[in-house]
Amino acid sequence: xxxxxxxxxxxxxxxxxxxxxxxxxxxxxxxxxxxxxxxxxxxxxxxxxxxxxxxxxxxxxxxxxxxxxxxxxxxxxxxxxxxxxxxxxxxxxxxxxxxxxxxxxxxxxxxxxxxxxxxxxxxxxxxxxxxxxxxxxxxxxxxxxxxxxxxxxxxxxxxxxxxxxxxxxxxxxxxxxxxxxxxxxxxxxxxxxxxxxxxxxxxxxxxxxxxxxxxxxxxxxxxxxxxxxxxxxxxxxxxxxxxxxxxxxxxxxxxxxxxxxxxxxxxxxxxxxxxxxxxxxxxxxxxx
Amino acid sequence: xxxxxxxxxxxxxxxxxxxxxxxxxxxxxxxxxxxxxxxxxxxxxxxxxxxxxxxxxxxxxxxxxxxxxxxxxxxxxxxxxxxxxxxxxxxxxxxxxxxxxxxxxxxxxxxxxxxxxxxxxxxxxxxxxxxxxxxxxxxxxxxxxxxxxxxxxxxxxxxxxxxxxxxxxxxxxxxxxxxxxxxxxxxxxxxxxxxxxxxxxxxxxxxxxxxxxxxxxxxxxxxxxxxxxxxxxxxxxxxxxxxxxxxxxxxxxxxxxxxxxxxxxxxxxxxxxxxxxxxxxxxxxxxxxxx
Numbered sequence: 243x244x245x246x247x248x249x250x251x252x253x254x255x256x257x258x259x260x261x262x263x264x265x266x267x268x269x270x271x272x273x274x275x276x277x278x279x280x281x282x283x284x285x286x287x288x289x290x291x292x293x294x295x296x297x298x299x300x301x302x303x304x305x306x307x308x309x310x311x312x313x314x315x316x317x318x319x320x321x322x323x324x325x326x327x328x329x330x331x332x333x334x335x336x337x338x339x340x341x342x343x344x345x346x347x348x349x350x351x352x353x354x355x356x357x358x359x360x361x362x363x364x365x366x367x368x369x370x371x372x373x374x375x376x377x378x379x380x381x382x383x384x385x386x387x388x389x390x391x392x393x394x395x396x397x398x399x400x401x402x403x404x405x406x407x408x409x410x411x412x413x414x415x416x417x418x419x420x421x422x423x424x425x426x427x428x429x430x431x432x433x434x435x436x437x438x439x440x441x442x443x444x445x446x447x448x449x450x451x452x453x454x455x456x457x458x459x460x461x462x463x464x465x466x467x468x469x470x471x472x473x474x475x476x477x478x479x480x481x482x483x484x485x486x487x488x489x490x491x492x493x494x495x496x497x498x499x500x501x502x503x504x505x506x507x508x509x510x511x512x513x514x515x516x517x518x519x520x521x522x523x524x525x526x527x528x529x530x
Numbered sequence: 531x532x533x534x535x536x537x538x539x540x541x542x543x544x545x546x547x548x549x550x551x552x553x554x555x556x557x558x559x560x561x562x563x564x565x566x567x568x569x570x571x572x573x574x575x576x577x578x579x580x581x582x583x584x585x586x587x588x589x590x591x592x593x594x595x596x597x598x599x600x601x602x603x604x605x606x607x608x609x610x611x612x613x614x615x616x617x618x619x620x621x622x623x624x625x626x627x628x629x630x631x632x633x634x635x636x637x638x639x640x641x642x643x644x645x646x647x648x649x650x651x652x653x654x655x656x657x658x659x660x661x662x663x664x665x666x667x668x669x670x671x672x673x674x675x676x677x678x679x680x681x682x683x684x685x686x687x688x689x690x691x692x693x694x695x696x697x698x699x700x701x702x703x704x705x706x707x708x709x710x711x712x713x714x715x716x717x718x719x720x721x722x723x724x725x726x727x728x729x730x731x732x733x734x735x736x737x738x739x740x741x742x743x744x745x746x747x748x749x750x751x752x753x754x755x756x757x758x759x760x761x762x763x764x765x766x767x768x769x770x771x772x773x774x775x776x777x778x779x780x781x782x783x784x785x786x787x788x789x790x791x792x793x794x795x796x797x798x799x800x801x802x803x804x805x806x807x808x809x810x811x812x813x814x815x816x817x818x819x820x821x
Contacts, residue, residue, distance in 0.1 A: 282733075322590060498758045499762075
């Protein structure tokens with residue numbers, strides 16, 4: 243079972259839900275939580291576990307080998323991203339613009355642009371009891387999150403069997419990184435808050451997930467502030483509201499310290515149980 | 531003309547509410563640019579009229595003309611993004627996976643592949659209730675936010691500001707540390723970092739500031755909800771001192787942020803209390819720091 247936790251708007255509680263739900267589920271199941279918000283990974287601040295493995299992550303970029311180059315300019319011509327430029331008698335490569343399509347390298351008549359690995363970030367694998375936690379983080383200055391997200395998902399696929407419940411903490415928004423993080427998920431939980439910003443961005447996220455033909459449910463965080471428009475919208479669109487996490491300054495305080503909230507706030511535990519039984523029913527439905 | 535960019539790294543810190551408040555306080559002197567094109571929200575507070583709009587094209591998408599395709603499979607072989615699966619015996623481009631590199635079209639022996647310009651969204655120039663102009667955009671669903679639409683919004687806002695001899699462009703920046711925020715930051719005169727005293731707020735502030743440093747832009751910081759966690763607030767203040775970042779203000783945890791938003795108003799319109807005073811002082815301090 244692959245569950246992606248996403249949201250249009252940032253700061254609605256994706257990481258709070260991911261870390262609390264994963265830890266709660268891990269009390270009774272094998273769980274792997276993966277932080278795919280590689281630009282600003284935060285889940286690790288809330289999960290206390292032991293580091294078991296660490297690796298650098300690379301993307302492949304061309305490097306100019308001047309010796310055989312005949313300066314035909316083909317590389318510059320075939321690069322749609324302006325990542326390879328011919329400047330006089332030099333070929334310059336801008337790795338941060340490169341998408342790693344290999345066109346310049348493989349179409350070079352003299353093989354003067356071999357592809358070499360360039361570090362873009364790192365992956366860490368932590369373990370505590372039933373809970374595994376995978377975190378990737380993009381190096382500052384690297385602009386493209388998608389290749390790192392894709393490699394992180396591959397790592398999870400290779401290291402965990404289907405029996406393990408997989409939870410993915412996705413990046414915010416509705417553009418490529420979110421698509422990459424959610425496209426293979428069986429179920430999407432969208433976290434929102436009952437405010438005009440929350441509703442506006444929830445609608446975008448719902449549209450995106452429907453475009454991907456995903457099953458989804460909504461968790462309303464900070465329930466009690468704002469208005470009822472989000473609930474009204476979910477009703478009209480026949481979207482299941484899986485849980486309502488109450489608005490409380492106490493929760494904000496516990497969160498700010500890097501602690502899990504369900505251990506201290508019983509109402510939150512109840513909401514996590516609701517989500518769990520919903521997921522359970524989905525699982526049974528998919529098996530029958 | 532000075533360009534002030536407001537960013538936060540972490541979402542939900544109050545960035546947009548504060549940017550809209552500054553736009554309101556700046557009134558006619560300020561052109562507003564909403565560069566958080568992925569989840570643009572500022573229009574909910576500033577009520578633009580969407581008077582002028584234009585489509586935005588960025589990047590390409592491969593398209594295979596089936597009657598010219600001889601099913602040789604070369605396109606799928608060279609595609610590094612697994613974007614050309616075989617569906618019922620036909621090679622079909624998966625638009626979500628295609629990066630638009632154009633490699634497939636270059637190796638196709640029958641020229642059956644063409645690249646289509648990709649419409650990634652719309653951008654708008656609007657009048658807003660402050661009596662000024664706002665440039666904003668809406669990114670298409672699942673579109674590539676490569677930062678080009680962000681760059682477009684910013685450059686339009688700057689052009690208008692220069693033409694109309696305005697003092698400031700204020701930019702609501704994008705989240706994260708990747709392309710969109712890099713685009714938001716380039717060319718800025720001053721960066722306002724909005725954060726909150728949580729472990730995540732501090733973590734994301736430090737990461738996004740590493741990026742700001744690469745651009746060598748002068749920065750200031752507003753700590754929102756500063757009374758939620760006094761220890762982390764102290765840690766942030768320490769960090770600001772060490773990095774020579776202007777400490778603009780500490781704002782309290784205040785549900786008026788949400789109430790104003792629910793009312794479709796900026797905080798400075800909605801509330802007449804201490805919070806309005808603090809935000810007004812912050813705007814003055816930002817203006818002084820820029821000049």
